[in-house]
Amino acid sequence: MSERIGFITRVQSFSACHRLHSKYLSDEENKQIFGKCNNPNGHGHNYKVEVTVRGKIDKNTGMVMNLTDLKECIEEAIMKPLDHKNLDRDVPYFADVVSTTENLSVFIWDGMAKLLPPDSLYEIKVYETDKNIVVYRGE
Numbered sequence: 001m002s003e004r005i006g007f008i009t010r011v012q013s014f015s016a017c018h019r020l021h022s023k024y025l026s027d028e029e030n031k032q033i034f035g036k037c038n039n040p041n042g043h044g045h046n047y048k049v050e051v052t053v054r055g056k057i058d059k060n061t062g063m064v065m066n067l068t069d070l071k072e073c074i075e076e077a078i079m080k081p082l083d084h085k086n087l088d089r090d091v092p093y094f095a096d097v098v099s100t101t102e103n104l105s106v107f108i109w110d111g112m113a114k115l116l117p118p119d120s121l122y123e124i125k126v127y128e129t130d131k132n133i134v135v136y137r138g139e
């Protein structure tokens with residue numbers, strides 16, 4: 001029987017603060033575009049991330065991959081660089097990139113993809129709030 005394809009997801013929350021501000025726009029443009037999210041002292045979120053991996057269900061282990069290993073990858077690519085950080089000041093990637101949830105999902109994708117087996121990362125889903133959710137699949 002051909003091996004089945006499965007999708008596994010691990011969920012991880014982290015807290016961080018940020019300010020939506022582009023160095024390539026004037027202060028007036030930033031205020032106009034980002035509104036309250038451009039307030040100089042920033043604001044915080046309790047982010048939630050869902051990392052989904054796709055792969056064959058191994059006939060011996062019964063796993064796509066060990067979720068314990070996925071947890072360790074998440075610790076490296078998400079918790080260490082992002083948890084309890086100021087995204088704009090503590091994460092060099094966001095020095096030139098606006099710390100939107102879209103760009104955060106790309107950052108997380110790139111970090112996870114480096115640690116996972118090639119072509120196994122399927123999706124990064126980031127909840128900035130209960131109402132603001134972004135999905136990124138590597139495009």
Ligand SMILES: Nc1nc2c(c(=O)[nH]1)N=C([C@H](O)[C@H](O)COP(=O)(O)OP(=O)(O)OP(=O)(O)O)CN2
Binds near residue numbers: 043099129130
């Ligand atoms: N396309 C995007 N738009 C916005 C983003 C983003 O990442 N991508 N982010 C923000 C701000 O970070 C802001 O903090 C979001 O907060 P807010 O809109 O207030 O959050 P809620 O929608 O949950 O608040 P409600 O007042 O309950 O609607 C803004 N835009």
Ligand SMILES: [Zn+2]
Binds near residue numbers: 018037043044045
């Ligand atoms: Zn925000």
